[in-house]
Amino acid sequence: MKRKLDDLQEDKPPIALPDADAKSSQDTAFTDFGLDSRILTAIAGQGFHKPTMPQALAIPQILDGRSLVLRAKTGSGKTLCYLLPLIESVLRATKEAAQKSTFALVLVPTRELADQVLRTVETFTAFCQKDVRAIKLSEQLPDEVVRSMLASSPHIVVATPSRACASLKVSPSWTSDLKLLVIDESDLVLSYGYEEDLATLSASIPKGVQAILTSATLTSDVDRLKDRFCKNPAVLDLNEPDAEGEGITQYVVECGEDDKFLLIYVLLKLKLIQGKCLIFVTDDVDRSYRLKLYLEQFGIRSAVLNSQLPIASRVHTVQQFNQGLFDILISSDEMEVLGDEAGSLGEDASTPDAGPDGEDASEKHGTKDTETTQPKKKRKSSRRDKDYGVSRGIDFRNVAIVVNFDCPSTARSYAHRIGRTARAGQTGTSLTMVVPSDKFRKHIPTSIPSAANDEKTLSKIKKQQAASGKELKPWHFDWKTLEGFRYRVNDALRAVTKVAVREARMREIRQELLKSDKLQRRFEENPAELHALRHDGQLRSARTQPHLKDVPDYLLPEGKKKLTASDVGFVPMRKADGKNRKGRGFKGKGKRSGGRKIDPLRSFKARPKAK
Numbered sequence: 001m002k003r004k005l006d007d008l009q010e011d012k013p014p015i016a017l018p019d020a021d022a023k024s025s026q027d028t029a030f031t032d033f034g035l036d037s038r039i040l041t042a043i044a045g046q047g048f049h050k051p052t053m054p055q056a057l058a059i060p061q062i063l064d065g066r067s068l069v070l071r072a073k074t075g076s077g078k079t080l081c082y083l084l085p086l087i088e089s090v091l092r093a094t095k096e097a098a099q100k101s102t103f104a105l106v107l108v109p110t111r112e113l114a115d116q117v118l119r120t121v122e123t124f125t126a127f128c129q130k131d132v133r134a135i136k137l138s139e140q141l142p143d144e145v146v147r148s149m150l151a152s153s154p155h156i157v158v159a160t161p162s163r164a165c166a167s168l169k170v171s172p173s174w175t176s177d178l179k180l181l182v183i184d185e186s187d188l189v190l191s192y193g194y195e196e197d198l199a200t201l202s203a204s205i206p207k208g209v210q211a212i213l214t215s216a217t218l219t220s221d222v223d224r225l226k227d228r229f230c231k232n233p234a235v236l237d238l239n240e241p242d243a244e245g246e247g248i249t250q251y252v253v254e255c256g257e258d259d260k261f262l263l264i265y266v267l268l269k270l271k272l273i274q275g276k277c278l279i280f281v282t283d284d285v286d287r288s289y290r291l292k293l294y295l296e297q298f299g300i301r302s303a304v305l306n307s308q309l310p311i312a313s314r315v316h317t318v319q320q321f322n323q324g325l326f327d328i329l330i331s332s333d334e335m336e337v338l339g340d341e342a343g344s345l346g347e348d349a350s351t352p353d354a355g356p357d358g359e360d361a362s363e364k365h366g367t368k369d370t371e372t373t374q375p376k377k378k379r380k381s382s383r384r385d386k387d388y389g390v391s392r393g394i395d396f397r398n399v400a401i402v403v404n405f406d407c408p409s410t411a412r413s414y415a416h417r418i419g420r421t422a423r424a425g426q427t428g429t430s431l432t433m434v435v436p437s438d439k440f441r442k443h444i445p446t447s448i449p450s451a452a453n454d455e456k457t458l459s460k461i462k463k464q465q466a467a468s469g470k471e472l473k474p475w476h477f478d479w480k481t482l483e484g485f486r487y488r489v490n491d492a493l494r495a496v497t498k499v500a501v502r503e504a505r506m507r508e509i510r511q512e513l514l515k516s517d518k519l520q521r522r523f524e525e526n527p528a529e530l531h532a533l534r535h536d537g538q539l540r541s542a543r544t545q546p547h548l549k550d551v552p553d554y555l556l557p558e559g560k561k562k563l564t565a566s567d568v569g570f571v572p573m574r575k576a577d578g579k580n581r582k583g584r585g586f587k588g589k590g591k592r593s594g595g596r597k598i599d600p601l602r603s604f605k606a607r608p609k610a611k
């Protein structure tokens with residue numbers, strides 16, 4: 001393990017971290033931290049048996065009052081690294097004296113994360129709700145509402161930097177007595193355009209406040225934040241060079257643009273993918289609906305996540321996915337354009353764009369002339385809700401496989417996308433579809449501009465993964481066998497017209513309007529509007545073709561009437577040389593059968609259609 005703990009705070013004695021730390025951290029129990037029994041009860045309620053390594057090492061430091069820069073790999077439980085000691089500190093402080101001011105501010109780069117963090121606070125304060133109050137400032141609210149929320153001196157405020165900053169105009173002194181400041185995903189906040197907000201906030205926060213910066217990477221942005229918010233913090237760098245991507249078996253398949261649709265159909269319909277599947281498509285909301293409608297043609301249900309959905313429904317979708325109400329989630333990864341692209345190119349990505357709360361930061365910062373100063377990609381994403389970023393920080397639970405249906409545009413984005421699986425020590429699988437340049441634009445209806453760079457990006461991804469000892473294994477499909485399914489794919493693709501996609505988007509918005517609490521009153525007063533909205537909702541999303549919902553016998557493996565998940569594991573995979581690779585070295589989350597894990601991505605041999 002590469003571990004560094006340096007530059008200790010001047011007023012604290014150096015921390016002795018013996019070499020055996022990594023080892024001893026494995027023996028640490030939650031009870032060793034001296035946490036309040038109500039917190040321990042909540043931890044037990046989550047079924048967490050012992051702290052993750054970052055938790056074992058970071059929690060005592062934070063409880064000891066040290067400022068800390070914590071770097072640990074995605075999915076390693078960084079949120080609880082700071083939340084558990086934070087809650088404990090609030091409880092200790094309230095025991096001593098009634099708290100009349102806000103104790104801690106947790107800054108996160110996106111609204112989704114703010115929501116997630118607040119929910120985590122609620123989970124771990126379930127048995128001490130009266131003693132720990134937390135609020136969230138991540139949406140634009142009327143000044144009076146913000147004022148009254150802050151007037152009650154909540155112990156913990158979870159906020160995006162721009163909302164926290166805006167709240168200072170309403171309640172100028174609410175941060176003046178802060179004891180603890182957390183900047184979560186600190187390698188990301190600056191690239192979201194929060195620089196000025198953070199500068200304003202730092203001026204309002206007491207000097208010497210205990211500051212915790214967490215991140216998955218230690219970038220120059222983290223250094224800048226460290227310089228701004230904490231002098232000489234302890235630095236806990238737990239990211240072994242090869243820890244990122246650990247537990248993930250990575251596959252890549254090179255194929256044509258229409259082949260992607262063929263593959264995803266086969267993988268999902270024949271249940272070659274088992275468990276929860278997170279599919280990333282490119283930076284394009286329409287693309288996510290197109291894929292959803294396409295899959296619907298085959299009776300495959302999925303949900304969509306994109307920046308155009310209201311925040312409440314995005315959060316709701318992630319919650320439902322986590323609860324297992326559906327297994328396939330299609331996400332358009334729009335935020336990679338801003339945060340990850342810039343970061344990976346080593347650019348200064350802190351140019352103000354639109355604020356991540358949907359606020360136009362160019363107006364806010366008085367820099368209207370974005371046309372000439374903003375890179376193209378940034379301008380494009382500024383029309384969208386900038387707080388959207390699913391490949392960073394969002395805790396998708398128990399994702400068995402991440403499918404990059406469209407290759408991400410950077411190696412960094414790739415790492416964050418695949419990091420949505422194999423979280424908290426679990427294992428997972430990723431499959432990335434890449435369009436080689438000779439196959440680009442060979443099937444115009446399914447072509448997307450970003451695929452032009454797939455090959456280049458793939459070589460960067462491979463380099464990045466190789467640097468940490470990881471590899472993307474090529475996935476060999478028996479394309480001849482798949483050809484039998486091609487006509488069904490074309491049928492389905494034809495049904496998913498632009499109009500159908502537009503209607504699907506409209507229908508989704510209508511459903512959100514119908515669900516909107518804010519509009520309920522209006523509907524009560526204007527029932528005709530409600531009726532009209534409901535009536536609109538009757539529109540069909542796409543021409544459906546019932547015959548596509550079943551897989552005909554002649555396309556099934558020889559002798560099979562029906563494919564079940566367990567059958568799939570034993571369907572022999574045909575390699576180019578005809579060798580059977582059954583049961584080879586899969587480490588993912590497949591079902592066990594006969595004591596051996598079954599690779600959910602195992603291919604199959606099907607008979608071509610009888611002539």
Ligand SMILES: Nc1ncnc2c1ncn2[C@@H]1O[C@H](COP(=O)(O)OP(=O)(O)OP(=O)(O)O)[C@@H](O)[C@H]1O
Binds near residue numbers: 051423
């Ligand atoms: N001690 C633990 N035991 C088991 N699961 C845990 C433990 N701590 C956290 N988890 C779970 O691990 C998952 C990942 O945690 P978290 O989101 O905090 O990771 P992270 O390091 O912040 O990831 P990212 O960098 O992607 O934001 C969550 O579902 C969380 O509930």
